[in-house]
Amino acid sequence: MTEVAKIETTLKDWETDQEVRWCPGCGDYAILKAVQRTLPQLGADPKNTVFISGIGCSSRFPYYMETYGFHTIHGRAPAFATGVKLANPDLDVWLVTGDGDGLSIGGNHMMHVLRRNVNMQIMLFNNEIYGLTKGQYSPTSREHTRTPTSPLGSVDHPANPCAFALGSGARFIGRGFDVSKNLPDVLKAAHAHQGAAFIEIFQNCIVYNKDVFDDFAAPKGAEDRQLWLEHGQPMLFGNAKKGDIKGLKLVPETFSFEVVDVVDGDWEAAGVCVHDAKNRMLAHMLIELEFGPYPMPLGVIYDDPKPTYESAVIAERAKAVEGKDNNLARLLAKGQTWTVSGTAQDPV
Amino acid sequence: MATQTADPIIHNASPDAVVVRFAGDSGDGMQLTGGQFTLSTALAGNDLATFPDFPAEIRAPQGTLFGVSAFQINFGSREISTAGDAPDVLVAMNPAALKVNLASLKPGGLIIADSGEFTKRNLEKAKYESNPLEDGSLAQWDLLAFDISALTIEAVKDFGLGNKDALRSKNMWTLGLALWMFDRDRQPLIDWLNAKFRTKPDIAAANVAALNAGHAYGETAELSGPLKQVHIGPVESAPGLYRTITGAEAVSLGLVAGAQLAGLPMFFGGYPITPASSILHHLARLKEFGVTTFQAEDEIAAICASIGASYAGQLGVTSSSGPGIALKGEAMGLAVMTEMPLVIVNSQRGGPSTGLPTKTEQSDLYQAVYGRNGDAPIPVVAASSPGDVFECAIEACRIAVEYMTPVMLLTDGYIANAAEPWKVPDVDSFEPFTAKFLTENNNPDGKVLPYKRDAKGARPWIKPGTPGLMHRIGGIEKKEGTGNIDYSPENHQAMTDARKAKIDGITVPDQGVTLGEEGGKLAVVGWGSTFGPIRRAVDNCRKKGLDVSHIHFRHIWPLPANSGELLRKYDKVLVPEMNTGQFKTVLRDQLLVDAQPYTKTSGQPFKIAELEAAIELALAE
Numbered sequence: 001m002t003e004v005a006k007i008e009t010t011l012k013d014w015e016t017d018q019e020v021r022w023c024p025g026c027g028d029y030a031i032l033k034a035v036q037r038t039l040p041q042l043g044a045d046p047k048n049t050v051f052i053s054g055i056g057c058s059s060r061f062p063y064y065m066e067t068y069g070f071h072t073i074h075g076r077a078p079a080f081a082t083g084v085k086l087a088n089p090d091l092d093v094w095l096v097t098g099d100g101d102g103l104s105i106g107g108n109h110m111m112h113v114l115r116r117n118v119n120m121q122i123m124l125f126n127n128e129i130y131g132l133t134k135g136q137y138s139p140t141s142r143e144h145t146r147t148p149t150s151p152l153g154s155v156d157h158p159a160n161p162c163a164f165a166l167g168s169g170a171r172f173i174g175r176g177f178d179v180s181k182n183l184p185d186v187l188k189a190a191h192a193h194q195g196a197a198f199i200e201i202f203q204n205c206i207v208y209n210k211d212v213f214d215d216f217a218a219p220k221g222a223e224d225r226q227l228w229l230e231h232g233q234p235m236l237f238g239n240a241k242k243g244d245i246k247g248l249k250l251v252p253e254t255f256s257f258e259v260v261d262v263v264d265g266d267w268e269a270a271g272v273c274v275h276d277a278k279n280r281m282l283a284h285m286l287i288e289l290e291f292g293p294y295p296m297p298l299g300v301i302y303d304d305p306k307p308t309y310e311s312a313v314i315a316e317r318a319k320a321v322e323g324k325d326n327n328l329a330r331l332l333a334k335g336q337t338w339t340v341s342g343t344a345q346d347p348v
Numbered sequence: 349m350a351t352q353t354a355d356p357i358i359h360n361a362s363p364d365a366v367v368v369r370f371a372g373d374s375g376d377g378m379q380l381t382g383g384q385f386t387l388s389t390a391l392a393g394n395d396l397a398t399f400p401d402f403p404a405e406i407r408a409p410q411g412t413l414f415g416v417s418a419f420q421i422n423f424g425s426r427e428i429s430t431a432g433d434a435p436d437v438l439v440a441m442n443p444a445a446l447k448v449n450l451a452s453l454k455p456g457g458l459i460i461a462d463s464g465e466f467t468k469r470n471l472e473k474a475k476y477e478s479n480p481l482e483d484g485s486l487a488q489w490d491l492l493a494f495d496i497s498a499l500t501i502e503a504v505k506d507f508g509l510g511n512k513d514a515l516r517s518k519n520m521w522t523l524g525l526a527l528w529m530f531d532r533d534r535q536p537l538i539d540w541l542n543a544k545f546r547t548k549p550d551i552a553a554a555n556v557a558a559l560n561a562g563h564a565y566g567e568t569a570e571l572s573g574p575l576k577q578v579h580i581g582p583v584e585s586a587p588g589l590y591r592t593i594t595g596a597e598a599v600s601l602g603l604v605a606g607a608q609l610a611g612l613p614m615f616f617g618g619y620p621i622t623p624a625s626s627i628l629h630h631l632a633r634l635k636e637f638g639v640t641t642f643q644a645e646d647e648i649a650a651i652c653a654s655i656g657a658s659y660a661g662q663l664g665v666t667s668s669s670g671p672g673i674a675l676k677g678e679a680m681g682l683a684v685m686t687e688m689p690l691v692i693v694n695s696q697r698g699g700p701s702t703g704l705p706t707k708t709e710q711s712d713l714y715q716a717v718y719g720r721n722g723d724a725p726i727p728v729v730a731a732s733s734p735g736d737v738f739e740c741a742i743e744a745c746r747i748a749v750e751y752m753t754p755v756m757l758l759t760d761g762y763i764a765n766a767a768e769p770w771k772v773p774d775v776d777s778f779e780p781f782t783a784k785f786l787t788e789n790n791n792p793d794g795k796v797l798p799y800k801r802d803a804k805g806a807r808p809w810i811k812p813g814t815p816g817l818m819h820r821i822g823g824i825e826k827k828e829g830t831g832n833i834d835y836s837p838e839n840h841q842a843m844t845d846a847r848k849a850k851i852d853g854i855t856v857p858d859q860g861v862t863l864g865e866e867g868g869k870l871a872v873v874g875w876g877s878t879f880g881p882i883r884r885a886v887d888n889c890r891k892k893g894l895d896v897s898h899i900h901f902r903h904i905w906p907l908p909a910n911s912g913e914l915l916r917k918y919d920k921v922l923v924p925e926m927n928t929g930q931f932k933t934v935l936r937d938q939l940l941v942d943a944q945p946y947t948k949t950s951g952q953p954f955k956i957a958e959l960e961a962a963i964e965l966a967l968a969e
Contacts, residue, residue: 016820017795018832050812052656055823063820063833068812070659071822072652073682079649083656083664084812086640087615091660091812109652112645317635324636328608328775331637332601336536337591337772338391340582 006043011036013046016066027178027203028057031125032064035094038184042191049092052081054101057132058125058203061096075106078113078122082309085118089310092191093120099140100130103159107139115169116309117195121187124161124198127205128212135208147208162287162301165198166280172197173283173302177217178204182228182299189300195308216296227295229286231277231303234267237295247272248294257285259294277303362579365424367432368526371449372441374408374417377519382419383767384523384540388532389423390592390769393582396423397880399431399953400765404622404705411465411473416448425581429880431766433955437529439522441465441496443474450486458490458575460525462518464497492575494565496521503561504554513551517558524562531579534563586771593770595734595763596623599667599693600630602741604637605775606691607663609742610749611782613638615657616665617650622705623761624669624695647675651692655679658688659821661785661811663745667693669761670703670712677720680754684724684847686821687799687807689748689783691741692726696760696876698951707951708762710876711927716756717905717934723844725851727751728905730758732879735770737763740902746781751854752806758904760926762877762953786810786817791829795819798831805850852906859908863887864897867917870967873943875901875931878924878954885959896963904934912939922946922966924959 014036022028039049049067053059055074062069068091072080081095095113102110102124113122129147130136137147137154140161144153162173172193176183178201190197202213211218216225227237227248235248245262249271262270276282283302289295370385372378379400389396399420408415422432434454440446442465453459466479480486481493500521501514520541527534538556545552569575593601607614616639618628632641640657644650647668654664668676673694683690696712698704716728729744731737737759744757786808791797796817799807810817819831827834828842862879863886864871874882879900886898899914901907915921915935921943923932929945936943946962948954 018820046818047815048813062822065820066818068818069820069822070656070686071820071824072655073678073823076648076652076679079644079652080656080659082649083615083617083642083653083658084660086642086653087613087657087660087662088811088813108645109649112649313640317640321636326608326637328605328637331604331634332775333589333591333772335591336387336391337589338393339589340393340585340587 005045007045009040009044009046011040014039014066016064018063020064021060022057023207025206026057027127027205028061028125030178031123031183031201031203032061034183035065035187038187038191041184042188044092048090049094050084051094051096052077052084053096054098054106055132056098056101056130057205058096058098059101075101075104076109077101078106078109081120082113082116082118085120085310086313089119089314095120095122097122097124099124099126099128099138099161103161103164104139107164110164111168114165114196114198117169117171117306119195119308119310121190121197122199124200125203126161126200127203127209128158129205129209131205131208160287161200162198163284165200166283166287166302170198171195171302171304171306172300173287174199174300175201175298177202177213177298179217180298186299189303193303194305216291225295227297229275229277229297229299229301231275231300234272234274236262236267236272238262249273255285257289257294277301280304362581363424364426364580365422365428366437366530366578366580367420367422367435368437368439369418369420369435369449369452370439370522371416371418371445372439372519373410373445374403374405374415375410376417376441377516378402378417378419378441381519381523382421384537385526386421386592386767387540388527388536389421389530390590391536392530392532392580393585394423394425394580395428395583395585395769396421396767397428397431398422398767399762402706411442411444411470413444413448413474416445418445418449423580425583427583429884430953430956433957439526441518441522443470443476443480446480447474447476453489455488456490458492459486460522461491461493462496463493464495466493492569494569499561499565500558503558507550507554507557509550509554514554517555520555520558521562524559525566527559528563528566529575529577531577534559585769589772590769591772592767593734593738594626594765594767595731595737595759596626596695596765597630598734598737598770599627599741599757599759599764600634602738603631603665603691603745604634604639605738605778606742606745607638609778609780609782610663610745611780612661612663612749613640614665615640615642615654615662616667617642617644617652617654617657618667619644619647619650619672621647621669621672623697623764624667624672624693626764627667627693627695647672648679651676651679651690655683655686655688655690658683658690659686659812661809663689663691663749663783665691665693667695669695669697669705670699671701673712673715674719680726681720681722681724682823683754684720684726685823685826687752687847688754689752689809690754691744691748691757692754693741693757693759695764696758698949704951706761708760708877708953709926709949709951710758710760710878711930711949712758713904713927713930713934716758723848725848726754726756726905727851727854728756728758728903730876730902730904731763732876732900732902734763734766734768736879736902738770738773742778743902747854749783750781750806751804751850752809753851758876760877783809785814787814789816795830797829799826799829801846801850805846805853854906856903856906856908858910859899859901859903859914861914862898862900864890866897866914868897869895869918870920870922870963871897871899871915871918872959872963873899873901873915873921873923873931873935874925875904878926881954881956881959882924884956885963888956888960889963894963894967896967901931904931907934907938911935912941915939915941915943920944920966922962924948924954924962926954
């Protein structure tokens with residue numbers, strides 16, 4: 001991928017003339033604004049930016065971005081995006097999907113785009129419900145969720161999107177939520193990452209699954225329930241104003257974390273672990289952390305780039321074509337041939 | 349013609365055509381033997397057609413009836429249209445191969461059998477109660493049985509190979525005998541073996557020794573048995589450079605040529621499936637022609653990635669067979685809706701479901717023409733022979749690019765695997781159809797109009813990355829011109845009509861008569877790989893004085909504009925197809941002609957004799 005010159009834009013430059021058709025109060029509005037605020041800060045160029053989506057509420061996203069956009073079919077957006085990136089690696093591709101689109105019908109493609117490591121940003125809006133089809137339970141719905149298709153409460157075990165992504169070979173895992181002021185920072189880190197960057201964005205479906213994330217996303221008491229991770233910084237959370245700071249300490253014997261109190265800001269004395277975004281084992285532990293006893297890990301959980309799929313394809317092609325030409329006539333006449341002259345044949 | 353003479357070729361030192369069938373266990377290398385014999389036949393200047401007939405299993409249990417793999421070749425000093433109804437010579441490498449293939453052997457034909465493999469155990473596996481080589485049951489044929497296994501081991505004993513490795517050269521011994529029998533030059537085969545086993549000179553030498561030993565055996569046996577040397581002279585062909593080509597190679601080369609004529613890099617998304625995979629294999633080696641191949645995680649991803657590549661400005665191509673094509677259906681609908689150029693190659697096989705993976709059928713025609721949700725017309729082009737696929741692939745690329753539409757190219761398992769001599773075309777003889785991308789705003793009054801149509805009804809192709817032309821497309825109904833979401837009744841009506849009109853309006857050449865007159869008692873109408881048997885059957889019937897003509901369609905959808913007028917010039921229309929009558933339905937539907945079906949779904953191509961009988965019956969009724 002060639003370096004593209006950064007250009008000056010404002011939020012307005014990224015808005016289309018289309019009427020936004022999400023339900024009033026939907027978390028998608030906040031995510032749309034966060035993206036439109038972030039892109040000018042990245043110096044992104046609308047003409048080189050492509051938003052690709054599948055099917056679902058979140059997948060209407062491309063219509064509202066003044067960029068190139070492709071609203072494709074259910075679950076398959078990663079495959080379209082892979083074709084786009086192989087055909088033109090210079091395009092800046094953002095994939096928009098949801099928990100149903102990306103993990104149910106499209107789980108297979110999600111796995112493969114991540115393991116291949118195609119350079120793009122993948123935003124998975126997780127609202128733990130099927131919104132566009134009117135409220136059925138999704139692969140991330142919690143057990144006992146009551147919906148039209150699970151009137152007695154769902155019995156499926158939910159999938160953990162970040163664990164799925166990491167298990168599929170993702171080299172970047174970020175997490176945020178719709179109204180969080182930190183979301184643009186996560187998006188920026190994902191954009192800076194060369195490779196498939198997976199971002200789970202918790203999104204409030206106010207019609208079918210209202211406030212399902214309030215246990216950690218509600219503003220009141222959020223400090224105690226959100227762990228915002230920063231590479232090279234201690235894993236701290238809690239209310240600084242009240243002097244009530246906690247941290248995560250590694251317990252090697254049980255291979256788990258313990259929540260410890262930090263006294264007078266001395267986190268080292270408390271044994272609080274420093275976040276290392278390049279540590280894959282640590283990423284696994286953070287992703288599997290049980291909410292409740294522990295806070296919800298947010299921000300950049302894992303960020304350790306390795307060569308992208310398209311760069312490997314380009315390198316392989318360069319090697320394969322070395323010393324060869326594209327003379328079609330010669331190709332057609334390849335192999336063992338013979339010539340028929342006017343009268344007699346004359347084997348070559 | 350040879351396939352109909354009562355007197356088999358081996359009683360005639362210079363027949364004009366002969367059919368040989370090599371049959372053995374899946375592990376005996378019969379396809380390779382057949383392939384090399386084909387090459388030597390082509391180099392001898394004969395016309396030829398082949399029919400590889402192998403089981404779906406990679407290595408079925410040795411010696412079993414279902415593990416038999418066969419390769420049939422018909423070659424001659426005259427035009428050859430099919431692989432032949434009945435073999436003159438059957439090479440049977442074991443009892444199972446004899447049992448499975450004997451029924452098709454011409455009365456009086458020659459059986460060459462490896463008696464070394466007719467052991468008690470192998471006879472049991474083939475369900476023979478007594479040894480057919482000894483019990484007189486083969487009396488109506490000429491029989492040459494000798495211990496090819498032992499002769500091969502003897503021939504390669506100097507190379508220090510174990511018995512198992514030595515027996516691997518058995519097929520080369522057999523090939524050597526066949527080369528002697530038909531008076532062929534061994535050198536190209538020796539060169540090929542030396543090149544193939546460049547890094548294993550012992551193996552190369554052993555194979556060459558086996559080949560030579562088989563050849564020498566022929567000379568010796570001639571003195572004492574029914575084996576005769578047969579010479580078939582070269583066919584009279586148009587002057588030019590020739591090579592052999594299979595359908596899969598021809599598709600690949602045609603797509604490469606099509607992409608060059610369009611001035612586009614090609615993106616080929618595929619997923620392994622029989623018999624379509626070989627196209628992916630061929631193209632994966634042609635990167636210098638601007639080809640990117642992508643082995644996707646499934647059939648759906650293969651077509652979706654190809655559409656993504658077309659969206660980004662390359663020529664997207666995907667390929668599959670029956671069940672794989674079914675999986676691609678939804679994405680084809682998106683390509684119709686977003687009006688994206690795309691070529692979909694369907695190498696048809698027996699269905700439904702997994703069906704007959706390695707056998708041929710033409711039963712995906714309904715799927716190609718009608719098989720999508722909504723009103724989603726897709727042009728359909730069907731190839732009639734390995735050589736014809738090349739031109740059809742170019743035609744599919746042309747339509748895709750000029751009309752901004754997905755196009756279905758139909759071939760089948762028979763075309764994909766069969767080989768024929770091919771006159772290498774002059775690449776300059778094809779008219780380029782260079783793709784044009786929109787680079788300037790096409791709307792003086794505002795934003796770009798991605799659905800503004802040209803005279804052909806095609807929308808502009810706009811590559812992401814082009815300044816000032818940002819727009820959004822997708823599978824939801826779009827407003828005329830702007831492409832913005834619009835579900836309104838009048839807009840959906842207008843867009844449905846526009847999509848249909850564009851496909852209906854595709855310019856295709858008028859339909860001609862392949863063989864015979866324009867009008868008469870009977871037209872035999874075909875499409876696809878039935879070309880060879882229909883042509884030969886109609887030719888034979890015409891020589892008997894029957895009023896019958898052959899019309900073969902390449903353009904299935906839309907049909908050529910003169911189709912109805914042409915078919916109405918005949919009293920009767922007979923449509924032979926390897927399905928239950930699908931093209932017959934299309935002809936009735938589109939042209940209101942009384943097309944009558946003649947169908948076969950056995951997984952085997954039509955025999956000429958079957959078609960002749962059907963023609964005679966139709967004319968007698």
